Amino acid sequence: MTANSPPRPTLAPVIFILVLGALLPFLLQSGFHMRLAMLIWIYAILSMGFNLLYGYTGQISLGQPAFYAIGAYGFAMLQVKLGWGPVPSFIGTLVVCAVVAVLIGLPLLRLRTHYLAMATLAFMLIQHGIANRWIGFTGGQSGIAIVPLQWGGETIGRTGLYFVVLGMAAAVLLLHDFLVRSHVGRAMQAIRDDETAAAALGVHVVKYKLRILVLSAVIAGVAGVCFTLTSLRVDPSLSEFHVLVSMLTIVVVGGLGTRFGPILGSVVVVLLPQVLTGFGELETIVYGAFILVFLLFLPHGLSSLIERRDFLAAFKARKPAGTGKEAAE
Amino acid sequence: MTRTTQTKTLLAGTASTLAALLIGATAAYAEPLPLKICHIDDRSGSAADTGIEGLNGLKMVLDPLNKAGGINGRQIELVTYDTKTDPQLAATFSTRCAEDDKALLMIGASPGAVAASMVTVANQLKMPLYVLASATPNLTDNPAYQFRFGPKVTQDSLAVADALAEAGIKKVAIINNSVPFGITGAESAVNALKPKGIEVLTQQTYDVAATDVAPQIINVMQADPEVILVYPYPADGARVVRTIRQMGLTQPVIMPRVGAMKAFRDLAAETGNGVLIPSSVDMSRPEVKKLFDDYAALHGPLAVSPSPAQGHDAGTLAVQVLSDPEVQKAIDGGDLQVARDAIVAATKRLGRFQGLQGRADSPYDLTDDHHGPADAGFFVFIEVAGNGSELVPADLSKLTAK
Numbered sequence: 108m109t110a111n112s113p114p115r116p117t118l119a120p121v122i123f124i125l126v127l128g129a130l131l132p133f134l135l136q137s138g139f140h141m142r143l144a145m146l147i148w149i150y151a152i153l154s155m156g157f158n159l160l161y162g163y164t165g166q167i168s169l170g171q172p173a174f175y176a177i178g179a180y181g182f183a184m185l186q187v188k189l190g191w192g193p194v195p196s197f198i199g200t201l202v203v204c205a206v207v208a209v210l211i212g213l214p215l216l217r218l219r220t221h222y223l224a225m226a227t228l229a230f231m232l233i234q235h236g237i238a239n240r241w242i243g244f245t246g247g248q249s250g251i252a253i254v255p256l257q258w259g260g261e262t263i264g265r266t267g268l269y270f271v272v273l274g275m276a277a278a279v280l281l282l283h284d285f286l287v288r289s290h291v292g293r294a295m296q297a298i299r300d301d302e303t304a305a306a307a308l309g310v311h312v313v314k315y316k317l318r319i320l321v322l323s324a325v326i327a328g329v330a331g332v333c334f335t336l337t338s339l340r341v342d343p344s345l346s347e348f349h350v351l352v353s354m355l356t357i358v359v360v361g362g363l364g365t366r367f368g369p370i371l372g373s374v375v376v377v378l379l380p381q382v383l384t385g386f387g388e389l390e391t392i393v394y395g396a397f398i399l400v401f402l403l404f405l406p407h408g409l410s411s412l413i414e415r416r417d418f419l420a421a422f423k424a425r426k427p428a429g430t431g432k433e434a435a436e
Numbered sequence: 437m438t439r440t441t442q443t444k445t446l447l448a449g450t451a452s453t454l455a456a457l458l459i460g461a462t463a464a465y466a467e468p469l470p471l472k473i474c475h476i477d478d479r480s481g482s483a484a485d486t487g488i489e490g491l492n493g494l495k496m497v498l499d500p501l502n503k504a505g506g507i508n509g510r511q512i513e514l515v516t517y518d519t520k521t522d523p524q525l526a527a528t529f530s531t532r533c534a535e536d537d538k539a540l541l542m543i544g545a546s547p548g549a550v551a552a553s554m555v556t557v558a559n560q561l562k563m564p565l566y567v568l569a570s571a572t573p574n575l576t577d578n579p580a581y582q583f584r585f586g587p588k589v590t591q592d593s594l595a596v597a598d599a600l601a602e603a604g605i606k607k608v609a610i611i612n613n614s615v616p617f618g619i620t621g622a623e624s625a626v627n628a629l630k631p632k633g634i635e636v637l638t639q640q641t642y643d644v645a646a647t648d649v650a651p652q653i654i655n656v657m658q659a660d661p662e663v664i665l666v667y668p669y670p671a672d673g674a675r676v677v678r679t680i681r682q683m684g685l686t687q688p689v690i691m692p693r694v695g696a697m698k699a700f701r702d703l704a705a706e707t708g709n710g711v712l713i714p715s716s717v718d719m720s721r722p723e724v725k726k727l728f729d730d731y732a733a734l735h736g737p738l739a740v741s742p743s744p745a746q747g748h749d750a751g752t753l754a755v756q757v758l759s760d761p762e763v764q765k766a767i768d769g770g771d772l773q774v775a776r777d778a779i780v781a782a783t784k785r786l787g788r789f790q791g792l793q794g795r796a797d798s799p800y801d802l803t804d805d806h807h808g809p810a811d812a813g814f815f816v817f818i819e820v821a822g823n824g825s826e827l828v829p830a831d832l833s834k835l836t837a838k
Contacts (some may be wrong), residue, residue, distance in 0.1 A: 139535040142528060239616055242623075248548045248616035249574055252556060340556045344523040344549050380525065381532065384517060391480055391520070
């Protein structure tokens with residue numbers, strides 16, 4: 108490392124986030140606040156998978172909500188229809204997500220950019236259609252309800268459930284951070300920037316793309332399981348457009364291809380609608396305006412404020428040198 | 437025992453007695469709970485009209501009551517949340533209502549998926565919920581804290597089957613879109629018609645976004661039914677009816693729920709004339725007509741729609757329940773869960789009541805394990821007239837067997 112090299116990222120911020128997460132139950136005042144905290148972690152898990160796939164590897168898959176729903180449905184159906192326990196159901200669900208990802212990844216990853224986006228969006232629509240229309244199997248729009256998670260014959264309370272979700276989020280966050288800081292992360296970024304150049308450098312592009320797709324699908328499945336544990340039911344809305352929009356908003360607000368963007372974006376996307384309820388009829392307009400402001404003034408998301416220690420210097424550097432007239436010319 | 441120890445013991449005993457007295461006094465003079473209700477429903481998104489009309493109907497009960505001094509001098513506070521047809525948001529708002537707002541009762545939940553998620557929260561948090569428009573059949577299959585004011589879609593189908601059987605109809609065709617309302621509606625129709633000996637000659641399904649439904653209509657034409665049953669959304673419903681009439685089919689068309697919606701009537705225009713609709717709103721009842729006149733005066737003209745009546749009925753029962761002496765006692769006691777349980781018990785006790793929905797002789801039955809409108813005799817038939825501008829009492833004589 109030369110004297111001018113940027114400092115190597117450390118685990119310190121990850122540990123700080125997790126410690127803060129562990130302290131939250133002692134700081135929050137009601138079960139509703141705990142639910143919001145769980146939703147933040149659930150969306151963060153979902154978006155971390157998307158961040159690996161799109162933010163770091165450049166593969167724009169709009170099918171992530173489908174894997175989120177498959178995770179949720181798998182976990183619920185293995186328990187309700189096959190009578191499996193929560194742990195085998197969890198493992199079985201992740202296997203299902205991985206297998207489905209391999210099956211769709213093999214043909215779809217030949218596609219790039221908006222073609223890949225459209226194909227994966229079609230996959231989401233198919234999954235949503237099945238969840239909605241195969242009523243005898245999926246419960247249709249009413250979905251499927253599960254019993255609350257239990258430990259030693261006792262139902263786990265909301266605080267206990269929070270720590271279960273936090274544990275899963277911690278595992279995903281550590282994996283996400285490990286990958287982006289390792290040679291795998293550099294290979295992913297090389298693929299994102301130029302697949303041909305990456306291949307010329309010895310990166311096995313197809314292998315990496317498929318592995319990351321499978322991993323992001325499994326991570327989305329973990330998010331789906333967490334959602335089922337929290338809400339005690341699954342329904343087709345898990346793969347509706349609003350989930351996709353929330354996920355895209357998280358990466359815009361938090362910062363695409365950043366270490367902590369998914370978490371910061373999730374905080375905003377989960378809490379903002381609750382804060383804006385006071386605006387009544389104008390709520391949706393204010394929400395939209397807020398996102399526009401982010402796009403205009405923080406195109407790299409909230410994460411850019413934290414991860415770029417030289418933010419102020421960079422902001423000054425963005426200003427054109429000389430007078431406004433000269434800049435205009 | 438030394439003198440110091442004696443003094444300490446005396447002080448400790450005095451402190452304990454004072455603490456016990458203080459706790460007792462606090463319990464005896466517990467602050468009464470605020471009369472807070474949450475309205476959680478769509479006010480934007482695909483079911484916005486339903487949610488807004490239901491809220492307006494609810495306010496038509498609560499606002500005059502509050503102006504007149506409320507219940508025993510205490511106002512009812514209404515907290516509103518817009519669910520945007522998002523079940524996850526609805527679940528979060530329901531939790532907020534139960535745990536942060538500490539409300540006594542939730543009212544709303546019109547779209548089926550929103551209602552399903554709110555029912556889960558209501559039962560998890562032991563919070564009474566009055567479901568308004570949702571037609572999903574199984575919402576009240578295992579009723580605990582949830583009560584419904586909107587009939588199940590299966591009840592519409594039973595009303596249709598009864599009317600067809602009475603007219604001697606033996607052969608029908610069904611056309612439905614492929615969204616849950618269409619699928620569930622068609623399925624419930626098949627189940628209701630079969631026991632009446634009415635044969636479904638063909639059931640045609642189309643995509644809700646399909647611009648051309650001629651293939652499905654040709655199949656219906658070839659089946660040659662006596663009546664055509666349609667389960668659409670408004671825009672595709674208009675396309676179906678236009679195609680039916682453009683292809684020369686003259687059979688009566690029955691379109692539960694959607695046929696009454698303004699969007700359908702506007703788009704179908706002259707081809708919508710004569711479309712029959714089983715309706716839970718009987719405009720021949722003077723009190724129902726007055727509700728719609730009052731509604732028009734406050735919010736502008738509105739065609740016959742069950743939503744204001746559902747909101748009004750839910751509000752009326754909520755006021756009766758909150759005024760109930762047992763509920764008042766629980767509210768004065770200051771224990772939120774005891775008050776909520778008292779509301780559930782009072783809803784069951786007072787739940788057989790004549791609302792503005794249904795026929796004059798067909799009260800709600802929210803008692804015991806029923807928790808919803810009466811299963812039979814709840815519907816009247818209306819039909820579209822005036823190129824979509826009116827809904828008038830139906831002429832059922834057009835339902836004649838071939």
